[in-house]
Amino acid sequence: xxxxxxxxxxxxxxxxxxxxxxxxxxxxxxxxxxxxxxxxxxxxxxxxxxxxxxxxxxxxxxxxxxxxxxxxxxxxxxxxxxxxxxxxxxxxxxxxxxxxxxxxxxxxxxxxxxxxxxxxxxxxxxxxxxxxxxxxxxxxxxxxxxxxxxxxxxxxxxxxxxxxxxxxxxxxxxxxxxxxxxxxxxxxxxxxxxxxxxxxxxxxxxxxxxxxxxxxxxxxxxxxxxxxxxxxxxxxxxxxxxxxxxxxxxxxxxxxxxxxxxxxxxxxxxxxxxxxxxxxxxxxxxxxxxxxxxxxxxxxxxxxxxxxxxxxxxxxxxxxxxxxxxxxxxxxxxxxxxxxxxxxxxxxxxxxxx
Amino acid sequence: xxxxxxxxxxxxxxxxxxxxxxxxxxxxxxxxxxxxxxxxxxxxxxxxxxxxxxxxxxxxxxxxxxxxxxxxxxxxxxxxxxxxxxxxxxxxxxxxxxxxxxxxxxxxxxxxxxxxxxxxxxxxxxxxxxxxxxxxxxxxxxxxxxxxxxxxxxxxxxxxxxxxxxxxxxxxxxxxxxxxxxxxxxxxxxxxxxxxxxxxxxxxxxxxxxxxxxxxxxxxxxxxxxxxxxxxxxxxxxxxxxxxxxxxxxxxxxxxxxxxxxxxxxxxxxxxxxxxxxxxxxxxxxxxxxxxxxxxxxxxxxxxxxxxxxxxxxxxxxxxxxxxxxxxxxxxxxxxxxxxxxxxxxxxxxxxxx
Numbered sequence: 001x002x003x004x005x006x007x008x009x010x011x012x013x014x015x016x017x018x019x020x021x022x023x024x025x026x027x028x029x030x031x032x033x034x035x036x037x038x039x040x041x042x043x044x045x046x047x048x049x050x051x052x053x054x055x056x057x058x059x060x061x062x063x064x065x066x067x068x069x070x071x072x073x074x075x076x077x078x079x080x081x082x083x084x085x086x087x088x089x090x091x092x093x094x095x096x097x098x099x100x101x102x103x104x105x106x107x108x109x110x111x112x113x114x115x116x117x118x119x120x121x122x123x124x125x126x127x128x129x130x131x132x133x134x135x136x137x138x139x140x141x142x143x144x145x146x147x148x149x150x151x152x153x154x155x156x157x158x159x160x161x162x163x164x165x166x167x168x169x170x171x172x173x174x175x176x177x178x179x180x181x182x183x184x185x186x187x188x189x190x191x192x193x194x195x196x197x198x199x200x201x202x203x204x205x206x207x208x209x210x211x212x213x214x215x216x217x218x219x220x221x222x223x224x225x226x227x228x229x230x231x232x233x234x235x236x237x238x239x240x241x242x243x244x245x246x247x248x249x250x251x252x253x254x255x256x257x258x259x260x261x262x263x264x265x266x267x268x269x270x271x272x273x274x275x276x277x278x279x280x281x282x283x284x285x286x287x288x289x290x291x292x293x294x295x296x297x298x299x300x301x302x303x304x305x306x307x308x309x310x311x312x313x314x315x316x317x318x319x320x321x322x323x324x325x326x327x328x329x330x331x332x333x334x335x336x337x338x339x340x341x342x343x344x345x346x347x348x349x350x351x352x353x354x
Numbered sequence: 355x356x357x358x359x360x361x362x363x364x365x366x367x368x369x370x371x372x373x374x375x376x377x378x379x380x381x382x383x384x385x386x387x388x389x390x391x392x393x394x395x396x397x398x399x400x401x402x403x404x405x406x407x408x409x410x411x412x413x414x415x416x417x418x419x420x421x422x423x424x425x426x427x428x429x430x431x432x433x434x435x436x437x438x439x440x441x442x443x444x445x446x447x448x449x450x451x452x453x454x455x456x457x458x459x460x461x462x463x464x465x466x467x468x469x470x471x472x473x474x475x476x477x478x479x480x481x482x483x484x485x486x487x488x489x490x491x492x493x494x495x496x497x498x499x500x501x502x503x504x505x506x507x508x509x510x511x512x513x514x515x516x517x518x519x520x521x522x523x524x525x526x527x528x529x530x531x532x533x534x535x536x537x538x539x540x541x542x543x544x545x546x547x548x549x550x551x552x553x554x555x556x557x558x559x560x561x562x563x564x565x566x567x568x569x570x571x572x573x574x575x576x577x578x579x580x581x582x583x584x585x586x587x588x589x590x591x592x593x594x595x596x597x598x599x600x601x602x603x604x605x606x607x608x609x610x611x612x613x614x615x616x617x618x619x620x621x622x623x624x625x626x627x628x629x630x631x632x633x634x635x636x637x638x639x640x641x642x643x644x645x646x647x648x649x650x651x652x653x654x655x656x657x658x659x660x661x662x663x664x665x666x667x668x669x670x671x672x673x674x675x676x677x678x679x680x681x682x683x684x685x686x687x688x689x690x691x692x693x694x695x696x697x698x699x700x701x702x703x704x705x706x707x708x
Binding site for chain 2: 025026027191193194195196197199202203206207210215216217218219220221222223224225226227229253254256257258260261263264290298299301302303304305306307308309310311312313314315316319
């Protein structure tokens, strides 16, 4: 399969970050070479790179770029540049949790090396960025491996939005399951919901699947029920933005509807997400606030006005699928099923004690 | 409430047809005055007027326009012009059943008047066109009246696609129910699915509701489940393209999904359609073929490419909602409920014998 990783570090400490410019997809595959922190900042800001894990990795490499021209400076000036760079990159997308987490890791790495030669600190920072990248890659592979067994050979799979390689360091979460099943020799047919209003499914998911040679059909979101009725779907696999302690899962708007349709047709519904997606401080999905987004995403979504002036719009960013509609959660530690508070607590207990 | 009828005949035999140019909606309200059959032909062809009943009425008036300049001719030449006009208009949208039906009625009317003065025949043709228009208007009003009782005061209503006044002579089928309930003094809040791929809900339904002063919120199709979960919807009302003898109803793609979501939330699901929509020669929905439409409606729907080159697309024009998911069918003769073969047969028996 073709490598369509969204991020690559090219070279050593004096190297650069090459990324797929996702704003140009699916019409063109354009790679952007980032040789300074400003270019990374702009890429995150403008959604040239998107998806929580991918943003974190890009920011970590952005730190390496920011300090390149300060390696010959004295220690004070070097650390000053480091602080400026992390602060600067943190402002590129102020709501991205992975961004702050990755920048924090970079700062901690440097803080432990006070007094060492700056070239050594710079090398350690690149090693840390690569570690963040590699950990994310391993997480994707583990999710793929655990989930692949759930997809029977020859099956049809529905997915919603983009939980693929473009959002992560490697081959995604929901799409990892599909890619791993395909790599193990299974034939799959994937149906991708276009995912209104922002069309991540149409623009990104179909492109990734196509690049990896997987048989893919694009549908509008409202066609999923009919496709299920025609017995073309044997499994639904989606990602998640946040999972409560009881297994209720927040994900892109439309996921809950897809789960209900799957239940009505007796089709298993799987959520693929790393353990970092769980927020155990949230008891159930009822406590997850639903973010409302700009009405213009719906009324002017394609550069053309498609609804009357002044019409009210309801545009929730995501919805919550209750645990009882989820057949299994696929995380890097394995499968959680049935999905309930006890099984989730057990998974965390086992893996925290390792 | 504001009159937003899509078609008006202005004047007498020498008058003209004024129509709303639906291709300009929802951004502009442009009225087109048709003073010859060619303008009507082009309007039907280019979807300036759409919706089966509205096309039939427009074509009938188009016949009146076509013969205007032949009223002073001899009878042979007058009838020749009539035949040319009906044949010409029939070619504007070759799959529209109402178009042929309306043109046939016009020809039959003229055929009964052979030997009469051409001015008298022309007057009879205008009277026939007005009768077709008026019958459709009465049908809409009757559907509205029968359906309005199903909507409780203060309720939220979901509708899909456009089964409104723009498609008919008056105030539609599904929307007639909403308009009639509002006219009876009930407060309603309507959620309109945008209805991908062609966005009839976003472009036309919200506009009609807005024009009539009804509180309206536009949503993407994939948001309906979440809106239901938030208890914002107490009834779903949709139209139908074709209803089988057992009550299975074909309608715009996405309707079946909406019916399943309504069932999952214990929300009643109503189909509003005139008795002419029933095709009793079709035993069940399994016998209704599903038309596939141009993939570009999905991939290039807004003048911009939103999916990769060469991606496969599944684009069914409609789906079939099984009778068991339909709480009632609202037709001009009253309510059919429960929806089953026996109740439908009974309704036709009663009204055929009147």
